[in-house]
Amino acid sequence: MPRARRGRIVGAVSLLIAVAACHARSDTRPVITYSGSAVGSQGEIVRKQIARFMTLHPGVVVKVQSSPDDATQRHQLFVQWLNAHVGDPDVLELDVIWTPEFAAAGWILPLDRFVPVRTDFFPAAIAANTWRGALYAIPWYVGVGLLYWRTDLLPHAPTSMDQLVAFAERGMHAPGGARFGIVWQGARYEGLITTFVEYLGAFGGEIMDAEGRVVVDSPQAIRALTFMRDEITRWHVAPPDVLTWHEEQTRFAFQNGNAVFMRNWPYAYSLLDDSAQSRVAGRFAVSTMPAAPGGKPTTALGGAELAINRYSEHPDLAYQLITYLTAPAQMLERAQATGDYPTRVALYDDPRLARALPVPLHDVRDAIAHAVPRPVTPIYTQLSGLLQVQLHRALTGQATPADALHEAAREMEGALRDAGCGMRGAGCAAPDAGRGNRS
Amino acid sequence: MRDARRGMRGAGRGTREPLVNSRSSHKGQLRIPHPASRSSHPDTRFARLLVAPALLVIALVAIFPLGWTVWESLHRHDLRLPWLGTPFVGLDNYARIAHDPRFWGALAHTAFFTAVSVSLELVLGLIFALAMNRAFRGRSLVRVAVLVPWAIPTVVAALLWRFIFDAQAGIANAVLVDVGLVQHPIVWFVHAATAWVPVILADVWKTTPFVALLLLAGLQTIDASLYEAAAVDGASAWWQLRRITIPLLEPAILLVLIFRTLDAFRVFDLIYVLTGGGPGTSTEPVALYTFNALLQNLQFGYGAALSVVIFAITFGLALLYIRGLGAGGAEVGQ
Numbered sequence: 001m002p003r004a005r006r007g008r009i010v011g012a013v014s015l016l017i018a019v020a021a022c023h024a025r026s027d028t029r030p031v032i033t034y035s036g037s038a039v040g041s042q043g044e045i046v047r048k049q050i051a052r053f054m055t056l057h058p059g060v061v062v063k064v065q066s067s068p069d070d071a072t073q074r075h076q077l078f079v080q081w082l083n084a085h086v087g088d089p090d091v092l093e094l095d096v097i098w099t100p101e102f103a104a105a106g107w108i109l110p111l112d113r114f115v116p117v118r119t120d121f122f123p124a125a126i127a128a129n130t131w132r133g134a135l136y137a138i139p140w141y142v143g144v145g146l147l148y149w150r151t152d153l154l155p156h157a158p159t160s161m162d163q164l165v166a167f168a169e170r171g172m173h174a175p176g177g178a179r180f181g182i183v184w185q186g187a188r189y190e191g192l193i194t195t196f197v198e199y200l201g202a203f204g205g206e207i208m209d210a211e212g213r214v215v216v217d218s219p220q221a222i223r224a225l226t227f228m229r230d231e232i233t234r235w236h237v238a239p240p241d242v243l244t245w246h247e248e249q250t251r252f253a254f255q256n257g258n259a260v261f262m263r264n265w266p267y268a269y270s271l272l273d274d275s276a277q278s279r280v281a282g283r284f285a286v287s288t289m290p291a292a293p294g295g296k297p298t299t300a301l302g303g304a305e306l307a308i309n310r311y312s313e314h315p316d317l318a319y320q321l322i323t324y325l326t327a328p329a330q331m332l333e334r335a336q337a338t339g340d341y342p343t344r345v346a347l348y349d350d351p352r353l354a355r356a357l358p359v360p361l362h363d364v365r366d367a368i369a370h371a372v373p374r375p376v377t378p379i380y381t382q383l384s385g386l387l388q389v390q391l392h393r394a395l396t397g398q399a400t401p402a403d404a405l406h407e408a409a410r411e412m413e414g415a416l417r418d419a420g421c422g423m424r425g426a427g428c429a430a431p432d433a434g435r436g437n438r439s
Numbered sequence: 440m441r442d443a444r445r446g447m448r449g450a451g452r453g454t455r456e457p458l459v460n461s462r463s464s465h466k467g468q469l470r471i472p473h474p475a476s477r478s479s480h481p482d483t484r485f486a487r488l489l490v491a492p493a494l495l496v497i498a499l500v501a502i503f504p505l506g507w508t509v510w511e512s513l514h515r516h517d518l519r520l521p522w523l524g525t526p527f528v529g530l531d532n533y534a535r536i537a538h539d540p541r542f543w544g545a546l547a548h549t550a551f552f553t554a555v556s557v558s559l560e561l562v563l564g565l566i567f568a569l570a571m572n573r574a575f576r577g578r579s580l581v582r583v584a585v586l587v588p589w590a591i592p593t594v595v596a597a598l599l600w601r602f603i604f605d606a607q608a609g610i611a612n613a614v615l616v617d618v619g620l621v622q623h624p625i626v627w628f629v630h631a632a633t634a635w636v637p638v639i640l641a642d643v644w645k646t647t648p649f650v651a652l653l654l655l656a657g658l659q660t661i662d663a664s665l666y667e668a669a670a671v672d673g674a675s676a677w678w679q680l681r682r683i684t685i686p687l688l689e690p691a692i693l694l695v696l697i698f699r700t701l702d703a704f705r706v707f708d709l710i711y712v713l714t715g716g717g718p719g720t721s722t723e724p725v726a727l728y729t730f731n732a733l734l735q736n737l738q739f740g741y742g743a744a745l746s747v748v749i750f751a752i753t754f755g756l757a758l759l760y761i762r763g764l765g766a767g768g769a770e771v772g773q
Contacts, residue, residue, distance in 0.1 A: 393719035
């Protein structure tokens with residue numbers, strides 16, 4: 001390399017270092033980092049609100065650290081970071097099913113010292129974020145399972161499980177009827193659990209009871225899973241294809257006019273109502289899943305929460321950011337931009353929310369009132385994986401529903417035992433987790 | 440021998456040469472060092488010095504991680520259960536593997552997948568290689584064209600096959616229904632038996648070209664005068680294939696078997712994209728189960744033990760094959 005050129009490169013590099021050093025020295029403001037969904041409309045609104053937070057708090061710098069949008073991948077990344085005890089990101093966007101895991105591991109701070117008002121939020125969302133009595137994350141937005149149905153094929157939403165099947169058949173055989181009676185998420189992934197939770201509640205079953213015992217092989221649960229299987233193989237109202245479908249495949253089927261019913265999240269509503277891409281625009285409505293005698297209408301609770309990294313250097317600033325992002329004004333703005341449901345009860349009496357959301361507000365409120373969290377346990381993702389396999393085996397005819405659920409219960413109990421989790425999660429937590437606040 | 444043959448068959452030499460060379464380099468790697476390596480010779484010492492950095496790199500990138508994985512596999516290390524710590528548990532993880540029905544299922548699926556796909560690839564690859572070995576116009580074009588599936592990234596190929604076997608919109612069902620073989624579209628990925636069809640077809644489609652090229656290289660080392668002599672003696676083409684081609688192709692076939700068996704045994708991306716191991720876990724191979732334990736359940740100790748088991752199996756297979764290859768290579772060399 002010619003001497004002159006090498007000199008230029010050395011010069012340029014030292015200049016860069018000098019600039020970087022000056023830059024670092026000139027800004028002594030504390031930096032906090034947010035990490036969560038940072039793509040699409042969700043990413044846009046978060047960046048906008050964070051920018052506004054910084055103008056309101058000129059003494060703080062907030063950085064957005066993108067993390068994978070895929071929940072499983074983000075979970076994996078967060079767990080690796082927190083295991084390494086890194087101090088940033090300070091504010092984490094958690095999926096509703098991760099809070100107990102992160103709390104028990106001692107990776108996120110209990111928030112009670114900041115005195116959040118629990119009663120402002122939906123009780124189901126607070127329950128999902130509570131671990132051993134302490135609140136570990138603030139509910140940011142909720143998602144609930146909805147039953148979409150065709151108003152041009154049916155007189156009203158079904159009021160019982162028998163009517164669900166009868167209506168599905170009626171909608172299939174009506175002139176101009178749909179090919180499929182009902183579509184739901186049945187592939188072997190977390191979506192199958194959310195579908196199952198809704199059928200399970202409709203028959204009066206639970207995955208785990210209030211004491212933390214695995215009761216997923218109860219007679220009610222077996223009836224619920226048998227019902228799901230019968231929808232496919234006995235009544236032929238659900239196509240076997242659902243066993244490979246995620247949310248989007250069910251939406252495409254419903255959107256093309258191929259299904260009488262669809263179980264899906266609220267995001268589908270505005271897409272289905274867009275006549276440019278949907279053949280059912282203006283010909284559908286939403287309701288909650290009906291129930292069988294002895295059960296109650298149930299919707300699976302989804303959504304996102306905001307928590308603080310235990311190793312954060314600025315927990316107070318992090319909480320300020322959380323307070324700002326979960327304030328009523330920001331929730332309304334977010335609902336408008338993304339269609340995400342606020343977690344604050346009072347907002348549902350606000351006419352601005354009714355204007356912001358595409359789904360009729362009384363349907364939303366009704367669905368959230370029936371929302372049930374998935375089991376609150378630190379090893380939820382592992383239990384879910386075990387249950388997914390057994391549900392899928394039963395639905396694809398590799399095992400009877402009873403055998404599959406007994407096997408699932410046995411495996412889940414084994415996993416809980418291995419993790420040291422006793423009743424109500426006793427024993428499965430880091431020695432210092434939940435001991436209170438870091439001083 | 441090679442030189443003599445080149446003299447006899449001048450045509451197409453240009454296209455053949457690189458293939459022959461690539462094969463001989465494979466052989467060179469596998470051959471055991473010459474016994475004349477006396478340590479006292481100054482050149483030998485210098486040679487060792489030159490090799491040292493490479494050995495250091497290998498130790499760093501291959502042996503160290505392997506040792507670390509073995510060490511990890513002797514511990515209970517669950518990233519999501521930090522309250523358990525990382526206690527040393529001896530061979531507990533291996534005992535758990537021995538009693539884990541999902542592992543044995545995965546092992547059986549892997550063996551099934553390997554046996555079926557590698558045999559199909561070998562038979563089809565041999566047919567392609569024999570066809571490509573004949574002199575015809577545009578032969579080099581055909582050889583390049585055959586390589587296309589091999590060049591497509593596995594994930595892309597898997598997605599392609601998933602669309603082909605889509606129950607509602609896939610070409611596979613459309614063809615089967617049109618021809619009248621089936622009345623209703625088959626939902627391929629919902630039944631344990633039918634889910635294997637796209638998986639194996641995709642693998643055969645993708646890797647047969649690789650097998651064909653390796654075998655083609657082997658075919659080109661066979662002395663043409665053997666066929667001439669056989670033809671003079673009135674041997675049929677079938678007899679020539681069985682008594683000349685296949686025995687002399689043995690080293691190439693063994694090479695194919697090593698590469699393909701080891702690859703097939705570690706199959707991951709294809710099945711991850713096509714079936715995710717489903718329905719249930721009925722197409723789950725060991726690599727996918729290990730991935731599941733390691734990266735989804737974050738059970739580092741158990742996952743490490745599973746990795747060590749896979750390593751031991753593939754290493755054992757490789758040793759068996761290399762011994763076979765060594766013997767075969769010696770025969771041809773004489």
